[in-house]
Amino acid sequence: MQKDPEGFERKILHGFVDVKDKHVLEVGCGEGRLTWKYAGASSLTVGFDPDHDALRVARADMITHLHESARDKSRGTPVHFANASASNIPFSKETFDIAILAWSL
């Protein structure tokens, strides 16, 4: 199974918000499928999800994406994944420029 091979989601997301040099919070990041479509441009990305198994996949994929970033010196974005629920977001107030509800409302 393949999701959005045309990349419509990435294109429209970048048309809706400029994440360059921004702090981004992704709510319900799951396995990080959407995360890697924008995280390369942000200055900080934090994705959280209550699903431990999905986060395990996201963290495993991070190694691949960090290697890609290392080859491109213009990238190299800090990305963090956390186990949390939207009912109690474990960050202090006014931390992020952008929040993305990723298929989670």
Added chain:
Amino acid sequence: MQHESMVHALDEIRRTLKPNGILIDLRPVESNWSVEVSSSTGQQVAGRLNDMPMGLADDEAAFHAMREVESRGWYIKEKEDEFAFFYYWDTPSEMKEFMEDEWEDFEKMEDEVYLKVKSLWSQANADARVRVRVKMLITRWKKL
């Protein structure tokens, strides 16, 4: 997620956003998504899925929550658009299995549509795949 939980989550997100911060709400919406066969020679529509009550209720709860936080003056809508998001499978049986495992509560494919997509796929080019056209909604909100 229930309505009250959604409103609480939107308040939590608001708390963590900087002044004038941006919230992007990106999600699929039920809309009797079409089932298609796609190949190098083009696309053919086999039929449409049936929206299930739970999926429709989830959509209504999400729209209700956003209307409520807007009326509370927490966010203002700046921009909204729809777009297509495609799921692809190599065969109709793989698609059917996925739907029964993952979309059971949200979308149902009638036997008539399954038979039609199987027929179209078997007659199409060797590179033909089956796909579902999911209706997506993206909305940009600004924190007030």
